[in-house]
Every structure is written in C-alpha cells, then in structure tokens.
Amino acid sequence: MLLMGFGELRRELPVAPLFRQTKEEPFYSLSMADAQGDDLAESLQSLFTNISSMVKSELQGTNNQMDLLEKMNVRVAAEYDDLGDVAAGLRVFAEQMKLKSGGFDEFVGQMDAIEKQVSEFEAVVSVLDRYVSVLESNIRA
Secondary structure (H helix, E strand, O other): OOOOOHHHHHHHOOOOOOOOOOOOOOOOOHHHHHHHHHHHHHHHHHHHHHHHHHHHHHHHHHHHHHHHHHHHHHHHHHHHHHHHHHHHHHHHHHHHHHHHHHHHHHHHHHHHHHHHHHHHHHHHHHHHHHHHHHHHHHHHO
16 A cells, blocks of 8 residues: 655645636535535545554554464473473483492592503513513423
8 A cells, every 4th residue: 555645645636725716727616615525535534544454454463473472482481491390300310420420439449450450460471471481492492
C-alpha cells in the first residue's frame, strides 16, 4: 500500500471550492460541494480504516513474534537447566573418581618400586648372562 503525505493527498483528491476565484472556473453550488465533501470524507474514512487495519496487523505480527520468542526462551531455559543438572552430576562423579584414584596412589607407588626392582634384576641378569657366556667359552677352549 502506497502511503502519501497530507500535502500529496490534498493534491490528489479533488476539492470543490465554495467560491469562484476567477471567471473561467465553473461555479459549484453547496450541494455539489457537499457531495464532493462526502466523497472526500468516505475516501479519508477508507484511508484511515485501511491504515488502522495495517497497523493492527503489524502489531499482531509483532505480538506473535514476541510470543514465539518467549516460548523459545522458556524452552532454552529448560534445556540449560537440564544441562546444569548433568554438569552437577559430572562434577560429583569426577570428585568420586578422584577419591577412588587417591586409594590407588599407594598401589601405583608399589608398582613403581616393583618396576625399579625388575629393571635392576634385568641388569643383573644381563651381567650374569655375559659372565656365563665367558665361562662357557673358557670351558670349551
């Protein structure tokens, strides 16, 4: 819908002069002016009704968008609440795992000590293996 300013509207709508300004202009009677005034009033009434309808529709559309946005916000808030519950559960689980892993620290220390002893045994076995190899070669010779 094309909207015009009042100045443009005044130029577009025919307005009947009540008094003749020059001799070339036709003379309009009051009954003709009333008829044209009624047309103008009807046109203006139609214009204002259409503008009112357009504004009402725009406001209803905006209201519908706001309702949708509110519903979306409620849904997202519920999702975030659920995610918060999951995060709290994970935090509790991590704390429990940390406490349990603290009990394994003693065993990890024991395993490190055993690994060190195995490495020392391997070194001793390697030395003994070389010594046995030397002895075998001396006995065969």
